Amino acid sequence: EDKVVQSPLSLVVHEGDTVTLNCSYEVTNFRSLLWYKQEKKAPTFLFMLTSSGIEKKSGRLSSILDKKELSSILNITATQTGDSAIYLCAAGGHNNDMRFGAGTRLTVKP
Amino acid sequence: EPEVTQTPSHQVTQMGQEVILRCVPISNHLYFYWYRQILGQKVEFLVSFYNNEISEKSEIFDDQFSVERPDGSNFTLKIRSTKLEDSAMYFCASRLRDTEAFFGQGTRLTVV
Numbered sequence: 001e002d003k004v005v006q007s008p009l010s011l012v013v014h015e016g017d018t019v020t021l022n023c024s025y026e027v028t029n030f031r032s033l034l035w036y037k038q039e040k041k042a043p044t045f046l047f048m049l050t051s052s053g054i055e056k057k058s059g060r061l062s063s064i065l066d067k068k069e070l071s072s073i074l075n076i077t078a079t080q081t082g083d084s085a086i087y088l089c090a091a092g093g094h095n096n097d098m099r100f101g102a103g104t105r106l107t108v109k110p
Numbered sequence: 111e112p113e114v115t116q117t118p119s120h121q122v123t124q125m126g127q128e129v130i131l132r133c134v135p136i137s138n139h140l141y142f143y144w145y146r147q148i149l150g151q152k153v154e155f156l157v158s159f160y161n162n163e164i165s166e167k168s169e170i171f172d173d174q175f176s177v178e179r180p181d182g183s184n185f186t187l188k189i190r191s192t193k194l195e196d197s198a199m200y201f202c203a204s205r206l207r208d209t210e211a212f213f214g215q216g217t218r219l220t221v222v
Contacts, residue, residue, distance in 0.1 A: 032208060036213075041216050042201060043201075088153060095158060095160070096140075096158070096207060096208065097165070098143070098203075099155050100152060100153040101152070102152040103152060
């Protein structure tokens with residue numbers, strides 16, 4: 001059965017800290033890994049990764065995929081209170097399906 | 111900017127009643143999904159739909175659930191006889207092949 005596991009489940013940091021969120025996956029015929037941010041309602045897209053070792057970056061956020069280790073990390077540098085959210089990782093297989101992990105709830109304190 | 115639209119935003123229904131949740135995906139997208147999220151819990155996959163048929167469904171998606179794309183634009187999720195445990199936020203999503211998925215704002219279903 002396909003599985004996506006995120007860690008930690010919850011994280012509390014102070015503004016300015018750097019955080020690393022982890023995602024590991026076991027997906028048949030893996031095609032892509034996606035990161036989303038969920039604040040109040042719908043998840044909003046952050047990154048899609050398909051190739052190992054190539055970092056994707058957007059401002060203070062970056063992510064990389066390791067296909068050998070079946071994992072990905074999401075880094076956030078110089079965290080701000082607006083980064084407080086649930087960060088979701090989803091792994092996609094050959095049917096273009098997406099299975100989500102449980103998410104990491106990040107709280108950034110002023 | 112194109113977006114996925116879901117209606118209603120909130121639905122309250124009596125246990126045992128049928129509900130239909132509606133979604134209008136982004137017009138040129140190919141893959142369509144329903145997910146649910148029970149309050150405080152993870153986003154759970156229900157079903158994916160491609161080329162006018164279900165491509166994959168989870169163990170949650172039992173005979174009480176069905177999906178339809180009746181007119182090429184709407185994508186609906188029907189729950190035939192709702193149970194208390196069906197109370198959740200239901201998200202619709204759509205995507206092109208091998209691209210990011212876009213999510214609607216969700217329908218909060220409350221079964222009383």
